[in-house]
Amino acid sequence: MVDPHHAAEVAVHSSQLLRWIPFIPLLGAAVNFLLGTRIQSRAGRGGVAAVAIGSSLASFVLVVISFFSLLAFDEHSRLVIDTVAPWIHIGSLNVDIGFQFDPLSAVMTLVITGIGSLIHIYSYGYMDDEPAAWRFFALLNLFMFAMLTLVLGDSLLLMFVGWEGVGLCSWALIGFWHQDHVNTTAGNKAFIVNRIGDFGFVLGVFLLFWSLDSAGQATVVFRELPALVGGLDGMLLWGVPVVTLITLFLFVGATGKSAQIPLFVWLPDAMAGPTPVSALIHAATMVTAGVYMIGRLSFLFAMAPATLEVVAIIAAATAFFAATIGIAQNDIKKVLAYSTVSQLGYMFIAMGVGAWAAGIFHLVTHAFFKACLFLGSGSVIHAMHHEQDMRRMGGLRHYMPRTFWTFLIATVAIAGVPGTAGFFSKDEILWNAYLHSPALWFMGFLSAGITAFYMFRLVFMTFYGECRADEHTREHLHESSGWMTWPLVILAVGSLFAGFLGVPAALGGSNAFAHFLEPVVGHMEHSGHHSLALEYGLMAASVGIAGLGILLAWLIYVKKVFSAESLARIGGGWPHRVFLNKYYVDELYGATVLRGTMGLSTLFAWFDRTVVDGVVNGSAYVTRIGATLSGVFDFRVVDGLVNLTADAIHAFGGVVRRVQTGSLNTYLYVIVVVVAAVLFAGTWK
Amino acid sequence: MPEALGLQHFLLVGAALFCMGLYCVLTRRNAIGILMGVELVLNAANVNYIAFSRYGVGGVDGQVFSIFVIMLAAAEAAIGLAIVLGIYRRSGSIDVSQMTSLRG
């Protein structure tokens, strides 16, 4: 597998195996796109699902093989590359289509193919009454291809190909049930908002390339970048360090893809897609692309402390605001969507304070419990005949125990109960945030409490109390099939134990996860004081506030000590209204961006109508007045005096009128004659 | 050794082609025929551009311009023919001598 000739070189290994990790899902997608209808009519939905699940699992197996062969290498030579074909060689731009596999890609691909395969399997159960299943599975596989290209690509350009590819698949899958206008609109919204972010990303890449070029040698290949970016130190553009500009532009891209303020508005709407899509694309993988990108370029971001400051502040604000919005939502998937936005905020806090490994760690644990939560909600929605409003659920734990238990475990994990995955990863972030700035920590700390509250609110409203569904739905309530529940069980186990990959030193672990990633993302030293007591104290505090949130949710939604309605009326009811309406951000965009565009076009229309038409009409008007005047003049003065002159004027008018014939030929003759005359005049010397 | 062919030769071909296009535009009554004439005129201009880029000074600029011309010609053909089709659908004829609704 490993080419011995390359292995001898400076710690770069080469493997032809790597390309098949993304290509197998691509093949699966191609088969289902081209032959899907035929397979489905011959072999039923099982046929297309088998193609999709098979290619996804095969890809997973390859990832596992590659992962273990990576582990076998020496710690600092863990980089496998596979150059497939030459791509662009123009001027100083030299890019090949190539993939690279290092600890960071390994983690990402394990998550994508592992959780992706589980979601593929789950989809077979979920889409059991879908006539266009072939299209669904083909798109899922295509998404896998694009996402794997994004994380395996060895250059910014190939990463961008994947970056756009996942956006395209996201658009197609959000609007999968395209007969419903709401879904297509949501897909378009996601695509357009992402486009704004992508524009920033492209600008960042261009600027990076351009400034590297002027610093001497340009490249967009990841493994060549770290050695060259040093040349950008001290370079200014518009009075700003160019590295800061580059990273800010790239971060704009990340805010789009990863739904951070101000571009987060698309993610809640994206829930219009089928639930497995929400789990795979809008929780576990695609939305984490921004985090991955910053992790991949951490050496660049580390050079721009100002950008990191911006990242941290925006991330903390996003984590907090999204969490507060989550309190007031009644749609089960919307709650999870805002929870995702909030958790992505956590990851970006980690990135912003330079705790790269902690951010990626949270990405992994989040992928487990959020995928489990989404799939669990999908199981509920499936059983409830596509009812998503929690106010019409309740008491479901008796009907679907397996879904309930897995959902509960994932909720415990996201709330950060000690021992679960969320506890370790979230505390790692909060601890690093505290070392950077206590204010950041406080925002994250508050959000942790709110998260625990709204997640348990969701659990209590959905699974506890009386069933509020109508008779018909209640009769058909049933646990979902094994295709759906077994992935849930596996994910729940992951939610419980994935955290032990990175037990911090303070708790007697060795933080193996961060250690594994260290060769890629490096390590940012904190000047702050390391006090074990403080670390324990912070842990206790976040466990405490999570417990408080859970207790509060239990008191309100199970014990009914306070009624939720009376709480909603606190402060005249406006906080609740603001949360319910998502801080009116959509309305804000409606009032500014949309209204602005419409206003501008109205202005242009007005300009066209009034000024342009006015000039035309005005000249006609002037001509008419002139004609009238000359007519009057003719009639009163000239006509009476000299008939001959009048005749001449009349004849001239006739001639002039004929000029305006509307006939193309006449105009052309005039042009030709004039041009020929000019030519002759010019050459007559 | 002086080259057997010079700038003037190519300009002559260009001029002849231009006048053919001009004649076509002037005499055709069929709108599509007129568009063909316009294509001839544009090609004549391009021949000149390329000839200048080869024999004159200025290097590659002439070729770049001719590429822009070709691009605009393609755009013009697409839009022009779409308009012709629109007129045909509306009036059943593409005879320009009958297109006189702009007569003053």
Added chain:
Amino acid sequence: MQGPDLSVAAFLLLSALTLGGGGGVIFSGNIVYSALSLMVSFLGVAGLYVMLEADFVAGVQVLVYVGGVLVLTLFAVMLTHRIEDIKVSNRDVGKLPGLAAALAMFAGLIAALEVAPWKLPAEGVAHEAFASTQSIGNALLGRYVLPFEVASIVLLSVLVGAVVLSRKEVAEPRVSDDA
């Protein structure tokens, strides 16, 4: 010398193709023949480009003109004529004034050609061939990057415009314009 003679012969042949094709365009009574002659003329021009060391433009010429514009033209011809009236589809009007104008223009151009002070490289400076594709690429993405981008916008609007113009008209209330 063998070389120059060959190039003169090639030049004469290509000019004949070009101008012959042009003649076909303007004198043919059948518009389909006109379109096909146009193709001959385009190919002749492409050949002239090759002679002028503009191989990239020649390729573009073949692709865009012969492959694109001409096919489009033929489509338009087919769509706007019933088969039976093809014979009379290409009538000319005002041949004599047209001929006179064209000849006048030709004479003017010849006069200008003779008189104009062409900016030629100095005597004795050998012509240097350059890799046309690479230098065009560099020019398009360097000095001419703004026109290049504008061109892309133009093409986009043409795309949209052509679709709008040629789609089936939706029954809309006609706006009467009294202006």
